[in-house]
Amino acid sequence: MKAISLYTLLLLLILMACKNEQSSETSKATPLVEEKEPMQMYQMSEMAAYMEQMYAAHQQMKQQILDGETITELNFDLENLHSAAFTDPKDYDAFFKSWADRFKQYEIQMIENPEQAQHYYNQAIQACISCHEVKCAGPLPRIKKLIIKP
DSSP, X not given: OHHHHHHHXXXXXXXXXXXXXXXXXXXXXXXXXXXXXXXXXOOOOHHHHHHHHHHHHHHHHHHHHHTTOOOOSOSSOTTHHHHSOOSSGGXXXXXXXXXXXXXXXXXXXXXXXXXXXXXXXXHHHHHHHHHHXXXXXXXXXXXXXXXXXX
C-alpha cells in the first residue's frame, strides 16, 4: 500500500513538473498573431495635394478641348506652385521654379489664345512631364495620359 501511495505521489510530482515546464515554455513562445506597429496614414504634402487638384482640373480641360469648348478660367490657383509646401523643402529649387514658371505661362496662353488652346494645353502638360522626369517620376504614366494626341 505504501508503495502505491509513493508511486502515486511520485507520478503527481512528475506530472506537475511537466505541466510547469510546458506553461513556462508557452509563456516564452512567440504569440500566434504577430503584434505590429499601428498603421500610419500617408500624409500628403500641400504640393502633392495641389498637384492632384491640377491633375483633376486638366482631365476636365482635356475633355473640354476635345469637345470644342473654350476654357475661360482655371479651376486652381497658379500661384500655389510657388507657395504650397513640399514633402521635402529641398525640392523647391531653381529647377522646379523654372519649370513651374513655364507651366504657368502655357496655362495663361491657353486661356488668352482659345484658338490655340490644345497647343498650349499640351505644352503645359509637357512642362509637367519634363519636370517630373527629373524630380519625381512616380506620376509620369498618369500625366502622360493627359496629352491630347493630334
